[in-house]
Amino acid sequence: MNNLQKIYILGIESSCDETAAAVVANGRTVFSSVIFSSAELHKIYGGVVPEIASRKHVEVLPYVLDQAITKSDITRDQIAAIAVTKGPGLVGSLLVGVSAAKTLALIWQKPLYGIHHLAGHIASNYLTYPELEPPFLSLIISGAHSHIVLVKSYSKFEIIARTRDDAPGEVFDKIARELNLGYPGGPIIDTLAKQGKNDLFDLPQPRFENSLDFSFSGLKTATLNKLNQIKQKAVLLNQPWQDLINNADFAATFQSAIIKNLLNHTLDAITLTGQNKLVLAGGVAANSELRSQFQKTAEQHKIKLYLPELQYCTDNAAMIAAQGYYAYQEQSPETLALNAYAMLDLENA
Ligand code: KG4
Numbered sequence: 001m002n003n004l005q006k007i008y009i010l011g012i013e014s015s016c017d018e019t020a021a022a023v024v025a026n027g028r029t030v031f032s033s034v035i036f037s038s039a040e041l042h043k044i045y046g047g048v049v050p051e052i053a054s055r056k057h058v059e060v061l062p063y064v065l066d067q068a069i070t071k072s073d074i075t076r077d078q079i080a081a082i083a084v085t086k087g088p089g090l091v092g093s094l095l096v097g098v099s100a101a102k103t104l105a106l107i108w109q110k111p112l113y114g115i116h117h118l119a120g121h122i123a124s125n126y127l128t129y130p131e132l133e134p135p136f137l138s139l140i141i142s143g144a145h146s147h148i149v150l151v152k153s154y155s156k157f158e159i160i161a162r163t164r165d166d167a168p169g170e171v172f173d174k175i176a177r178e179l180n181l182g183y184p185g186g187p188i189i190d191t192l193a194k195q196g197k198n199d200l201f202d203l204p205q206p207r208f209e210n211s212l213d214f215s216f217s218g219l220k221t222a223t224l225n226k227l228n229q230i231k232q233k234a235v236l237l238n239q240p241w242q243d244l245i246n247n248a249d250f251a252a253t254f255q256s257a258i259i260k261n262l263l264n265h266t267l268d269a270i271t272l273t274g275q276n277k278l279v280l281a282g283g284v285a286a287n288s289e290l291r292s293q294f295q296k297t298a299e300q301h302k303i304k305l306y307l308p309e310l311q312y313c314t315d316n317a318a319m320i321a322a323q324g325y326y327a328y329q330e331q332s333p334e335t336l337a338l339n340a341y342a343m344l345d346l347e348n349a
């Protein structure tokens with residue numbers, strides 16, 4: 001391939017509550033990235049309502065696609081292929097993106113690639129670091145996932161650890177909801193914790209024997225129990241429970257326990273694999289305290305750390321187009337029988 005030749009991939013992402021489309025060249029350069037979030041509509045329910053999310057995707061995807069192509073300043077003829085998230089995620093939401101991608105592939109006669117959502121999150125780093133190439137170790141932390149993955153090549157992944165229950169983003173969202181702080185909880189807790197002290201109460205740091213797997217449900221339950229104790233005490237004292245709690249200290253305490261857990265497991269994975277290139281990915285990688293703790297630790301342990309840009313931490317389509325470029329280089333295209341999958345194994349996607 002001519003080094004100067006630009007291969008433009010149109011990416012589509014609709015696995016949860018973000019409807020996104022983007023045009024990326026050679027897996028590295030973003031020409032456009034358009035994201036519509038329906039988070040506002042889910043706020044009153046304290047979490048994503050799948051039916052509302054998929055209906056909104058149907059409504060806004062044509063507009064988002066049109067914007068992405070217009071903003072990229074390239075014509076549809078220049079698009080080499082279409083990449084779409086095929087899973088894991090909310091199946092109704094995924095189907096909207098997959099159906100749109102199949103339709104465009106058919107009408108425009110373009111090859112089609114189904115992308116694993118987590119492979120996309122990992123690829124968000126290719127957009128920021130032109131020099132970044134596998135192999136490396138990746139910690140992917142989001143609303144639904146907590147994985148440590150050995151990225152052997154652009155399309156070969158080995159899972160070193162995963163959560164056996166909750167994901168860290170889920171814990172941020174659930175606790176923020178119980179504190180009546182809103183949705184999504186991660187960014188709210190992040191801001192609040194900056195003013196707090198992180199030693200309000202002790203939390204478990206679970207470890208499994210012979211495994212680096214995560215478990216966050218114990219930590220979540222212990223935090224919620226603490227909050228319930230405060231709420232019960234408020235009833236006895238006939239006071240609003242909000243008067244008995246320092247939200248900032250509360251947020252800083254459980255946030256710091258999550259970060260400590262992620263750091264310890266990741267350091268062990270680095271020792272286990274001998275990989276000292278570490279790539280963070282996913283919505284929770286936007287957390288400011290987590291980024292600074294990982295930076296400090298990386299300096300101490302001489303680890304080469306890659307942090308995705310904030311705009312590419314949470315769901316977006318530029319990361320799907322970036323991974324789509326490597327699929328285009330290395331894999332055969334999908335047929336129009338491509339489906340959406342609520343669950344999808346990263347190692348065999
Ligand atoms: O990657 P993402 O957009 O969606 C999934 O694939 O799950 O991640 C969304 C999650 C939500 O749980 C949200 O609360 C969390 O990422 N999040 C954060 C921050 N920004 C988003 N968590 C902690 N700190 C943040 N600054």
Ligand code: ZN
Pocket residue numbers: 117121142282283314315
């Ligand atoms: Zn995601």
